[in-house]
Amino acid sequence: MTGRPGAPTRRATTHRASIHxxxxxIPRGRVASYGQIAGLAGLPGQARQVGYALxxxxxxxxxxxxxxxxxxxxxxxxARTGSEGxxxxxxxxxxxxxxxxxxxxxxxxxxxxxLL
DNA sequence: ATTCTGACTTGGG
DNA sequence: CCCCAAGCCAGAA
Numbered sequence: 001m002t003g004r005p006g007a008p009t010r011r012a013t014t015h016r017a018s019i020h021x022x023x024x025x026i027p028r029g030r031v032a033s034y035g036q037i038a039g040l041a042g043l044p045g046q047a048r049q050v051g052y053a054l055x056x057x058x059x060x061x062x063x064x065x066x067x068x069x070x071x072x073x074x075x076x077x078x079a080r081t082g083s084e085g086x087x088x089x090x091x092x093x094x095x096x097x098x099x100x101x102x103x104x105x106x107x108x109x110x111x112x113x114x115l116l
Numbered sequence: 117a118t119t120c121t122g123a124c125t126t127g128g129g
Numbered sequence: 130c131c132c133c134a135a136g137c138c139a140g141a142a
Contacts, residue, residue: 015137015139016138016139045137046136046138047137048136048137048138052137052138052139053138056139056140
């Protein structure tokens with residue numbers, strides 16, 4: 001350890017890594033909210049960080065980032081447009097439905113971790 | 117080293 | 130339903 005006695009513990013891994021790991025587990029046809037992911041990643045209350053972690057992903061990634069939506073069941077608007085439409089299309093292709101107001105009925109599609 | 121900025125959630129009025 | 134404030138991390142300039 002580079003540890004000087006009394007020095008603050010330095011993060012060995014970034015939070016982004018654990019967040020990506022959780023998102024990678026969301027099964028096809030299911031969605032999770034940012035806050036839900038944060039909790040599962042051991043970072044309760046850091047929903048925002050989840051969004052930032054996803055925004056940092058490269059264009060081509062094996063991580064199913066499109067399965068993460070906000071707690072209201074809607075696709076969160078980004079500063080940079082482009083992926084919103086693609087995200088909805090990807091979800092619909094997996095069988096995730098949107099209601100007339102453009103929201104996903106979370107009661108039906110929310111991912112239950114540890115449950116298929 | 118400091119400053120800025122982004123895919124959020126929750127509670128209260 | 131709307132609006133506001135607080136909590137939070139990391140990478141780029």
